Amino acid sequence: MNSGISGYVIQRLLGTIPILIGVGIVTFVLVRVLPGDPAVFYVTGPVVTQEAVQAVREALGLDQPLYLQLFHYFGQILTGDLGRSLTTGQAVTVSLMQRLPASLELSIVAMTLAIALSIPLGIIAATRLGTWSDYAIRFAATVGVSLPASVLGILLILVFYYYVGFAPDPIGRLDPFVATPQSITGFLLIDSLLAGNLEAFRSAAAQVALPALTVALVVMGPILRITRSSMVDVLTSDYIRTCRAAGFNWWTTYVRYGLRNALLPVLTTVGLIIAYLIGANVVVEKLFAWPGVGAYSIDALLASDYAPVQGYMLLMTALFVVINTMVDVLSALVDPRVRAQ
Template sequence: MSRIGIRLLSTIPTLFGVILVTFLLTRVLPGDPAVFFASNPSMTQADIEAVRTSLGLDRPLIVQFWLYLKALLHGDLGNSLSTGQKVTTEFANRLPASAELTIFAFVIATAVALPLGVIAALRRGSFIDHLSRLIATLGVSMPTFVTGLLLIFFFYFLIGWAPEPIGRLDPFMFEPERVTGLYTVDALLAGDLELFWAALKQMVLPAVTMALFALAPLTRMARASMLETLGSEFIRTARAAGLSRRKIIVTYAFRNAMLPVVTTMGMTFSYMLGANVLVERVFSWPGVGAFAIDSIINLDYAPLQGFMLVMAGIFILVNLTTDILITLIDPRSSL
């Protein structure tokens, strides 16, 4: 059986484990959702029990889990008690915001990290090499919410270059007609360049915040992998054969060095999906991460469980994509 087929089969117990653990974790959260949503002072204990019954919290835990599994098999993630909407509807509205931000941040991180890591390896001990290690250290040591607050302070409050961090678009501008849910893409499809630049400006600071988080592992791995490849025997053979430096670096060294880098890119993108939770809160970004935090605060089980399940599915999809890319780069890695 191919590696992709084995990975697909392995996702079944993985997803079931995520469903089970998430379900149990939401049930051990401190507080009673029935009391929270029946917070009217005039409500009696009987009214609270009625709310608990309507939420299904009066049933045994195993029965609650079984009913949740049955609903999932029908594509039903439940309803959000705080908004009154279906969780699938909320995610459909909010997931494009998180996806647009994460993809843009990942593009920035990759565009900076790969050249920086490769140049640092080629010029070991130079200023670029020291800069790459400094960036890697800062990226690891600084939490994303601290980075975001510092960027807001400098570029919005002190300098005034960045727009107010209040979401995806200035409140005085209208949203583009929804096609993909990505404001920049929908604005381009509508031919509205002013709206495109407005949406892009709102996205720069939160995207840079997430990109700095991703720069550390990508730069470090690109540098280390390139150094290891440059010291390998087949590179020494290529030099002895009289091949040009450019051909050795571009054709042989870079391609072989990309194998561990691509794996790191897949892992980093998955980590960014979790890091965007705090970034969305700091920048008032209306994505699924901010929605998940609100669900924890409101003791709203269904959105939190749905968030964990969706993130697990995306994580698995990213890993499969990474396996395919590695196979394309190195055909010896058979599917």
């Protein structure tokens, strides 16, 4: 990596600081204007008195002015402390780090599946422009984008689990009767292979199949459309006509030369979708009882548990900026024009 790209990466990462501060302030204010008093949830006993609620509020610091609460909150963040969940009693940083690999594994498997399906279909649609296969592929992409993830997930569960009986119970990352491998990376598929536990690997792969397919079918539409559109523009270029005139085979003409020059907008789209997916898989995680950060934040929000929600928003913002920076660097490595800019 040359000095220009290194400087660009450092500049982008430093630019995340004001973004994180802004997101922290907005999230801090929003979760506190929501209806409900979190102190009420944690008053024990047969009778809830106003004195008991006030005592809990004082213990949580909720009786202080909003600006003082915000000041203390950012002071904790600077020390790496995102607070403690009032529901579980566990540090938010620990909970997020424990659950993040589950969300990342689901997103990575889903994006791998979506890319493996959408890019070849986009190339086929572009090379057979105006034919029945082009219309069929575009129609399938439109249907995938139009169906909500909740509806699509329920349909897949009904078909593959309830009627066909092919899929396992949608109850998490691993069959409860299979021994969990030692956590090394946090990714069950990798950890089971590192431990040589093929039974756990097969169980983890079976468990992630349906939720990953649900996410993949939703996100492959935009990737397919941008691949097709970019390939259509590239196929009218002079070097593609030269490849055809020279008698190059299909792979060399459309993949080696065509796809490579059409890849830049595809990479940008994939990067945006990956960054979006990590935090947007909430519905799928809840539907398949997937123990990711999205489900964790929703449970905290329903319980008026402020710290996990704020920590989740900060984590998603940081991941979004980092992933987009990585995509920009990859685009510069792929396309010399971007590197020159």
